[in-house]
Amino acid sequence: MTEEKPLRADARRNRAKVLEAAEAVFAAKGTGAPTEEVAREAGVGIGTVFRHFPTKEALLEAVLYARLDRFVDEADTVVAQNAADAGAAFFTFLTSWIEMSSAKNAYFEALTTAGVNVLGPGSEIRDRLRASLGVLLKRAQDSGAVRADLTIAELIPVIIGTAKAAEHVGSDGALRDRTVAILFDGLRG
Amino acid sequence: MTEEKPLRADARRNRAKVLEAAEAVFAAKGTGAPTEEVAREAGVGIGTVFRHFPTKEALLEAVLYARLDRFVDEADTVVAQNAADAGAAFFTFLTSWIEMSSAKNAYFEALTTAGVNVLGPGSEIRDRLRASLGVLLKRAQDSGAVRADLTIAELIPVIIGTAKAAEHVGSDGALRDRTVAILFDGLRG
Amino acid sequence: MTEEKPLRADARRNRAKVLEAAEAVFAAKGTGAPTEEVAREAGVGIGTVFRHFPTKEALLEAVLYARLDRFVDEADTVVAQNAADAGAAFFTFLTSWIEMSSAKNAYFEALTTAGVNVLGPGSEIRDRLRASLGVLLKRAQDSGAVRADLTIAELIPVIIGTAKAAEHVGSDGALRDRTVAILFDGLRG
Amino acid sequence: MTEEKPLRADARRNRAKVLEAAEAVFAAKGTGAPTEEVAREAGVGIGTVFRHFPTKEALLEAVLYARLDRFVDEADTVVAQNAADAGAAFFTFLTSWIEMSSAKNAYFEALTTAGVNVLGPGSEIRDRLRASLGVLLKRAQDSGAVRADLTIAELIPVIIGTAKAAEHVGSDGALRDRTVAILFDGLRG
DNA sequence: AATGAATGAGGCTTCATTCAT
DNA sequence: GATGAATGAAGCCTCATTCAT
Numbered sequence: 001m002t003e004e005k006p007l008r009a010d011a012r013r014n015r016a017k018v019l020e021a022a023e024a025v026f027a028a029k030g031t032g033a034p035t036e037e038v039a040r041e042a043g044v045g046i047g048t049v050f051r052h053f054p055t056k057e058a059l060l061e062a063v064l065y066a067r068l069d070r071f072v073d074e075a076d077t078v079v080a081q082n083a084a085d086a087g088a089a090f091f092t093f094l095t096s097w098i099e100m101s102s103a104k105n106a107y108f109e110a111l112t113t114a115g116v117n118v119l120g121p122g123s124e125i126r127d128r129l130r131a132s133l134g135v136l137l138k139r140a141q142d143s144g145a146v147r148a149d150l151t152i153a154e155l156i157p158v159i160i161g162t163a164k165a166a167e168h169v170g171s172d173g174a175l176r177d178r179t180v181a182i183l184f185d186g187l188r189g
Numbered sequence: 190m191t192e193e194k195p196l197r198a199d200a201r202r203n204r205a206k207v208l209e210a211a212e213a214v215f216a217a218k219g220t221g222a223p224t225e226e227v228a229r230e231a232g233v234g235i236g237t238v239f240r241h242f243p244t245k246e247a248l249l250e251a252v253l254y255a256r257l258d259r260f261v262d263e264a265d266t267v268v269a270q271n272a273a274d275a276g277a278a279f280f281t282f283l284t285s286w287i288e289m290s291s292a293k294n295a296y297f298e299a300l301t302t303a304g305v306n307v308l309g310p311g312s313e314i315r316d317r318l319r320a321s322l323g324v325l326l327k328r329a330q331d332s333g334a335v336r337a338d339l340t341i342a343e344l345i346p347v348i349i350g351t352a353k354a355a356e357h358v359g360s361d362g363a364l365r366d367r368t369v370a371i372l373f374d375g376l377r378g
Numbered sequence: 379m380t381e382e383k384p385l386r387a388d389a390r391r392n393r394a395k396v397l398e399a400a401e402a403v404f405a406a407k408g409t410g411a412p413t414e415e416v417a418r419e420a421g422v423g424i425g426t427v428f429r430h431f432p433t434k435e436a437l438l439e440a441v442l443y444a445r446l447d448r449f450v451d452e453a454d455t456v457v458a459q460n461a462a463d464a465g466a467a468f469f470t471f472l473t474s475w476i477e478m479s480s481a482k483n484a485y486f487e488a489l490t491t492a493g494v495n496v497l498g499p500g501s502e503i504r505d506r507l508r509a510s511l512g513v514l515l516k517r518a519q520d521s522g523a524v525r526a527d528l529t530i531a532e533l534i535p536v537i538i539g540t541a542k543a544a545e546h547v548g549s550d551g552a553l554r555d556r557t558v559a560i561l562f563d564g565l566r567g
Numbered sequence: 568m569t570e571e572k573p574l575r576a577d578a579r580r581n582r583a584k585v586l587e588a589a590e591a592v593f594a595a596k597g598t599g600a601p602t603e604e605v606a607r608e609a610g611v612g613i614g615t616v617f618r619h620f621p622t623k624e625a626l627l628e629a630v631l632y633a634r635l636d637r638f639v640d641e642a643d644t645v646v647a648q649n650a651a652d653a654g655a656a657f658f659t660f661l662t663s664w665i666e667m668s669s670a671k672n673a674y675f676e677a678l679t680t681a682g683v684n685v686l687g688p689g690s691e692i693r694d695r696l697r698a699s700l701g702v703l704l705k706r707a708q709d710s711g712a713v714r715a716d717l718t719i720a721e722l723i724p725v726i727i728g729t730a731k732a733a734e735h736v737g738s739d740g741a742l743r744d745r746t747v748a749i750l751f752d753g754l755r756g
Numbered sequence: 757a758a759t760g761a762a763t764g765a766g767g768c769t770t771c772a773t774t775c776a777t
Numbered sequence: 778g779a780t781g782a783a784t785g786a787a788g789c790c791t792c793a794t795t796c797a798t
Contacts (some may be wrong), residue, residue: 008777008781044784045784047770048782050770051782051784055769084777157355162350162372168304168346178343224793236759239795242757245793273781384761388798397721412789413788422763425762425764425790431790432789535733538735543727556721557721565749577778603781613781614775617773
């Protein structure tokens with residue numbers, strides 16, 4: 001339901017172009033931006049967008065999925081590095097995600113409204129997310145850097161909320177850092 | 190943009206009905222709900238809606254403004270009560286914001302996308318909010334319940350982010366309470 | 379489900395214009411003709427068409443309904459006249475209907491394909507149709523002009539088929555008359 | 568437009584597969600069914616369909632032509648058999664047309680709307696049809712089973728109209744038979 | 757002032773047709 | 778010759794906004 005048959009090289013290239021364009025366009029103008037604009041940005045015809053993603057909702061879902069996928073990959077990388085300082089690894093990862101996220105957080109919203117739930121029970125990405133994040137969290141808790149009673153179920157909304165707070169601050173970098181720091185203080189051991 | 194000429198009694202009544210209906214409809218179906226539905230819910234013709242709020246954006250703004258207005262009133266009440274336990278007063282108030290907030294988030298989103306910033310610099314409501322919140326914060330800090338280095342500039346995004354986190358949790362009340370508690374822990378003295 | 383609240387005068391006028399235009403356009407270019415063309419022909423905006431008939435299917439259905447309505451009215455008129463020669467009344471009515479129909483018979487087709495069945499069991503128009511046609515048929519049978527074993531259930535498809543035959547002949551009037559006469563011969567007593 | 572250059576064996580096979588698939592798909596879902604579905608049903612790429620039939624209209628025409636071709640072959644067979652009972656031969660053949668006709672009607676409709684007239688003057692299939700049918704008719708008239716004044720020019724629309732009537736009856740077999748019988752009565756001597 | 761019918765730009769989606777592989 | 782990805786015109790429908798009643 002996620003990967004079908006191997007696509008021709010050009011088709012895969014176009015699919016990627018569309019996904020990238022969609023991410024940019026929806027981030028900039030909200031998920032209500034017209035599909036046609038995604039097509040223009042991707043440099044393909046609108047028919048191509050719909051060939052790859054048969055509805056706008058499917059496109060939104062794919063964009064969100066791709067974002068989460070990168071998120072999980074990043075988490076996996078950090079996990080693999082097995083940093084000496086587990087607490088630092090944990091907070092550095094969170095921070096990088098939040099920085100990447102600000103200004104781009106409408107996806108959950110749009111999809112929730114549309115009745116889609118990429119993170120719903122049973123979704124593969126959810127399981128991977130929980131696994132990767134779980135390792136980071138566990139290590140950080142074992143090192144004493146993070147409070148022992150924090151669970152993944154709470155961590156995910158905390159991240160989303162913190163990203164939102166950062167986004168709301170806007171361009172004032174120092175203020176944003178302080179705001180994030182305050183919220184992270186709630187996580188410390 | 191905030192104070193107008195005195196309306197006829199029936200007109201004022203209609204304006205209120207529309208505002209109330211809009212709040213209900215947009216909360217239930219999102220800000221993308223058709224204006225016509227607001228009119229139906231309010232029991233007036235669509236022309237009347239547009240007479241009072243010349244664009245949909247104006248209507249959205251008015252709804253958000255009304256909500257914030259009530260919120261600030263509430264804050265003022267709390268301030269006036271001069272509660273013995275300043276920390277409790279502070280957190281109770283914050284919690285009430287969070288609780289009635291999920292819907293508000295959608296308005297911020299919609300208006301931000303449209304380029305409107307209701308809480309931006311210079312808005313009267315922002316000033317009032319800052320004033321009331323400032324008093325509550327100051328008292329809570331003086332009582333030692335809240336960290337001394339927290340400023341209003343940080344507090345507002347913190348509240349917004351926490352509200353977002355709560356909204357993301359959805360219907361699981363216990364999980365939501367824990368999530369909010371964690372984030373609030375970052376504020377404590 | 380057929381008539382709602384009394385429409386404003388201008389609205390009723392527009393509704394009629396649209397219906398008339400739709401009948402003309404669909405007759406000329408088939409039921410696949412774009413709704414926009416109906417709007418242009420009616421001299422209204424496309425929004426007006428959709429205000430009165432919320433889907434294209436509804437428009438098709440309304441056109442068909444209107445046609446059947448006129449058909450039944452006409453039958454009622456003939457019934458009321460109580461012509462001395464019942465056989466002549468019967469065949470004259472059938473002929474006039476067929477002449478009116480040729481070139482315009484795609485409606486049943488289109489609606490059947492679309493899953494609509496205006497003549498399905500329980501439809502009011504069907505009952506009226508059967509009643510009016512039934513009287514004409516009965517009298518013609520009593521007068522001996524029409525075979526006694528003919529039922530309404532057979533008569534309706536016979537009319538439709540005969541209209542189709544007439545339509546297929548095209549512009550050669552004499553040939554059309556002979557063709558219709560031959561088919562009618564099957565009905566005689 | 569009827570005879571082409573000799574195709575490679577595999578190409579001819581593909582052409583036949585497409586034609587067969589088209590007949591099945593259009594019969595099942597109407598002539599508006601997407602060409603891509605025909606390709607899928609035929610097990611070929613869509614490019615192949617368009618290589619053999621450069622437009623959808625050409626495909627529709629070919630399908631109808633193939634059907635008529637088989638029909639005429641059948642007529643020729645009946646003619647060759649020189650049946651003892653010429654009347655029975657005539658009506659049996661007509662009935663077989665009616666029975667396999669509901670689908671054909673849709674083709675006529677679609678092509679007529681598009682301005683194509685497969686049975687129009689000058690078409691080879693029309694000439695062959697007239698010839699075969701003419702023999703059957705003549706024999707039936709000579710045997711006294713069919714009225715002497717019936718001409719081919721009238722017979723063809725009569726058949727088409729009767730097929731339409733049968734189609735309109737739908738699935739009630741007994742009613743359909745009675746309806747057809749009534750219309751055929753007009754042809755008898 | 758209120759009403760609601762009319763408007764039409766704009767969004768999503770389909771599908772016949774073309775063309776690079 | 779076959780394939781199927783790409784294309785974009787065109788259709789249906791929605792909805793913010795205007796305006797005659």
